[in-house]
Amino acid sequence: MDTLPVNPQRQHDPSGAPRVQMLQAMVPVAVNLISSQLEAFASRLTQALFKVADQNVRPDEATSSFQTYQLLKRNHSSFYRLAASHLNSALSKEIGVMNTRKRLGEQGNLQDMSLVPFEEMENKILTSNLCKSLELNNADQLVGLNIRIGHVLRRTPIAVSQNPFRPEIFVHAVLDAWQEFDSNSKDSLPLILRLLQPEIFLQLNPVYQGLNDAFVERGIVVDIEGAKRQTKKRMVFTRREDLEASDPYLEHKLRNIFSDQNARKENASLPGFSGAESWGGSGDGMETITVDRQFFDYLTSIQRNAGTPDGVASGMHLREISRHRQSELTHIDQNTIELLARIFDYVFNDPHIPAEIKNLIGQLQIPTLKVALMDKDFFFRDSHPARVLIDTLAKSSVLLGNDASAEDPLYQMIEGVVERVQQEFDLQIDLFSDVVADLENFLREEEKQATTAISEPVQEALKQEKMRLAREFAENDVAIRVETGEVAGFLEEFLRTQWIRILTIAHNVKEEKPNALENALKTMDDLIWSLKPKNSAEERKELVSKLPAMLTLLNAWLNAIKWDEPERVIFFSKLAERHAAIARAPLELSPRRQLEIAVNIAQRASEKRLNRQAQDHVPKESDEWETMVDALESGVWVDFTNQADVTTRYRLAWISPKRTRYIFSSRQGHDSFSVSADELTEKFRCGEAVKVAAHSVVDRALVEALRDPPL
Template sequence: METTPPSNPVKKGESSNSSRLLILQGLVPIASHLVSSQLEAFSARLSDALFKLSDQTIRPEEASNSFQAYQLLKRNGTSFYRLVAGQINAALIKEVSTINAKKKLKKAEGPQDFSLVTFDEMESKVLIRNLSQALEVNNAEILVALNIRIGNVLRRTPINIAQNPFRPDVFVHAVYQAWKEFDASPESHHLVLRLLQPALFLQLKPILEEVNEAMIARGILPDISDVYRSKGKGMDVSGNDELDQRDPYLHNKLRSIFSGQPISGNGKRSAGGLAWSGSGGGFAGIGRAPHADTVTIDRQFFNYLTSIQKSGSTGGAGQRSESGDEHGTERAESPLRQISRQAPAESLTEVDQSTIELLARIFDFVFNDPSIPDDIKKLIGQLQIPTLKVALLDKDFFFKESHPARVLIDTLAKTGAQLDAGSTSEDPLYHMIEGVVERVQLEFDEQIDLFSDVVADLEAFLQEEEDKTEEAISQPVEAALKQEKMRLAREFAEHDVAIRVETGEVAGFLETFLQEQWIRILTIAHSVKDKKPHALENALKTMDDLIWSLKSKNSAEERKELVSKLPSMLSLLNAWLNAIKWDEPDRVFFFSKLAERHAAIARAPLELSPRRQVEIAVNIAQRASERRLNRHVQNQIDKHEDEWSQQVELLSRGVWLNFVQQNDSTARYKLAWVSPKRTRYIFTNRQGHDAFSITGEELVDKFRAGLATQIMADSVVDRALIDALRDPAE
């Protein structure tokens, strides 16, 4: 058959929800790279602003705080770069991975209650909001273009600024969070926020422009001038489920079908509206037809459908007789096709016939979906006649994802997939679905709102189960949060040691000690820093003093300082090692080696020859270069993501996975909780029982080995339409 090419082609593999999100995920490295290229200049601007403030302010406390922050940034610029880059990259990944869960934000009703908010918290929120809004104004045009393109990828063009994962607010929060992590002193937090103005902040325009260009290169709305003209540049854009916006190609195909062309045709005439006709008299415009011309429906035929519906004689999950099953066995003809074939020729128009055939294909697709239990397919099958009546009354069923009847089928399919095969008849959810279907069969005539009512009842039932799940997993969540906190504390500890080892000035035996023992101490200190910040300061200072004590002392003053510091330093060192219960023979060996080195430093000549000084400097530089290279290589290995790790990164709460058990059976679990840093995942059954926690790495391994697979969550009607219209039966 002939086909009309889509007006905005989507590349093969980019139509599914997960692949559309992968497109957006691919934009994150682009933005992160451009952020990294600006960090040195941004740090310099912030450093200059801090120094200028310390020099000009008339408040002694502010002068002291700003100068201390200036010195900290000057001495540890590289650490600040890493923190900012890491926070922004993590924030963008999180925003992209959760974009499908974002809804249009409701406008606040009435004044906000700040009675329980401290002044500092309120000031921070105001400063962040003001900076974010200023950056939005400065980059308004490029943000609108980005909103439209991202909305096009998500098939809900356009989105608003609050749904844009690259909005200025994300960058502002990430930079502020990085500074708070960089400088533990609360006094500097508001000070830096007040200094962050658009001219000082990261320059977002080139970042947003490059992201836009990357989307254009993927063929995503190269020309949006028409969208600008029709929508306006200053709008508060929101989601749209009209098919002409989500998929112009499918929209044109449906228009051709409902304008009188056979379902396999390719006409381009506009489709018709709707009016009653026949002996019973009638009226026009039940529902909202999306087109202008008129298509008539025979009242006698409609009443015939009602009689079939009331009798409940179409409960089976029909199959296309012309295709049969995979073994060539012919299956029962679809009830919808039987009606189309047996109806008097004068009672059905070409549009009616095409509507019935298209709907039959949609139900064929549902009945062939392996994720839906057979018992649920039978119940959905009982909705064929009511749905046909809806489709004849209102063609919006095919054009709008939010159509009530379409939402019901999608909800039943998605909800049914949550039931374990073999136990559906005993499940309260099954009985709820059964009651919903029975009500539609008995009560539906022309009031399409009935579908909205039963969907609301079903969603209320599911929400009750969700609330019970939240209670059931409270303890596993608490345990997982503690595990993540210790893991993050370990990562911070490793970073603290790595940046000191990278200098090349740490002796070999001391490097081993820091990486094997002192990291354990720093992990504990980081884990309690919120309650005991001085513990972390003490552990870091003890480590720095230990490293300093083993450097060459080339003056009498330095050696005198070493002798005076050693007793207290060794006392603190032993106290920390007692805390981690390091009582192994290696501890005795370490202190013996330490004493030997200190004695050698005290006995070494005070003046070194120029040649010896050069040798020492070269050795230090070589060690530093080697360690930086090793760390860079390891970072590149750690950052490598295959398709499985990307799939896990995109998982959101509420998705369902099939897990292969030890006896090769399959169990279905819901992702009930994801830790803030996405290091741990908690799965439960539908009632919140049998909860288990798994790390991100373990989950990736299960996906890679085929032991975990995600159940399709996209709209089943949407997928059915694509299947029916883009690859119709011969």
């Protein structure tokens, strides 16, 4: 049989080496930042050793501590060199294993500690505690670093345990350096471990900050806050490593489809799959495989002739090829075709993908089959270029909605991408990466234009959010004064209805006019003071002298908000009566009367505080719709249905900084509208808004394709 040798290891990810090289370039950055700290670190450790030696009441421990102190003090430069060397080696080693699919290091924590000597167990516990403390102290910087490294590797944000610069690496490098530095380290290591608290150990925050800055300088700029929220709220698995987490048997099934060990038995419950013959190697790496040259030529001839018959949008086309050429295909080839057919079945049944785009995606069945035959990593790796293309096309189709038109520039772009793959693809998987890059550049440019188109609505929404926050500040200013119990009832109503409006304006303009807020607050405090009982002639005299200016300011503020209702006349009438009553009151209140007033004030204050606490602590039932709105990210698509039962698809184009306003628009930025978080939540709750699923369609299809069918 004429065969075509293919080595998927060299072809499936041509950009992998540069990405790892970027991580390798970070090693000297980290080592240099650590090296600049080694002297200060050794000094802190030396002082801690001396303190233990000086204060320890046990002679043997004091002697041991002093000897260790002397050793480090006299040979600190040797320790510097060893620490830097061990750190450089450890980081380089970690970078070298970044591309492996599974990390075995985490299994070390599961070992049985019952047979470990107490001293060794204590050392492990102290080391683990130090690592955890350092992770907590540097959590924000570590999260940012995880996201950027994941971006470099074209993965979702990696876990701390996968970060080659995690605190554990620095801790073990220092400990390894110490054991080489001190020939008697068996005795001194427990002492060092007990002293290595985060405040004494290397300060990792500036190291992580420097690494993050270095990534940014190299063009790795990502939305850190958005990525954090996306990771936190993510409801589906989209990484190959997560395949096992969603169903531990799925990857096992996938590997059995392409292996010869117990294949017939494992696949007996999967209709459509044949018993498999061996392919590739063991473990994660795939050895060179061969495919039938004649069969490849046959597929290429179909590919050049538009790939699928007109109107065929299902995996049946692939199954027909399998049946037609069954005698030429190995069991592995047949299983590959069946699995791929199932994936395309799922794509074609996705209700969110317009029929026109399904027809275009259908034309990629043959090129994708050729890729899958020569590179089984297509099924295992979500960043495989051919897999990314199908996902990108599916996500792009969401932008078109159900009214996809051949005149739409995006439709024409998708059509051009499909045509290029049909006409040009043979063995160079790089082509898929090229067309994905072209499509993504087109989408970015379109999004950039849409962002410009909504600039005015964004400014208006920012004003609305600013005013809302100002209102909250104003309400709090009034509440803390009312809670004292010293505010008369009619004045409390005035403050809550009218003066809040004034304070809202003052808070809103405080950056431009800070004196306005100060003036409004002082006028409110003077008004409250003017209605408090006056127990002496001096206080009454002060009231009489302040009233004219206070009333003038009060009227000026009320004129600013144009409060001209009859209630204003009634309010000033009550105010004048209260002021007159205070002025006519006996010069000296009796102790009994003063006590009654104080008790009444305390009672009112207590009631006000209890009422507010009760309101603040009213249990709020969790609402899935509020959670979903809080998890929304810019760029998601939502179908809105109006009262006429007409559904229109809009993109979430912008979210205000405090997430109180959301702006939606069409793909080009037209027909934009703004809604509050509460309004949007209610639309989702009553079904007037429905989020369009846009996560990896191939991931979902693969999971579905590998599940056991009902018996």
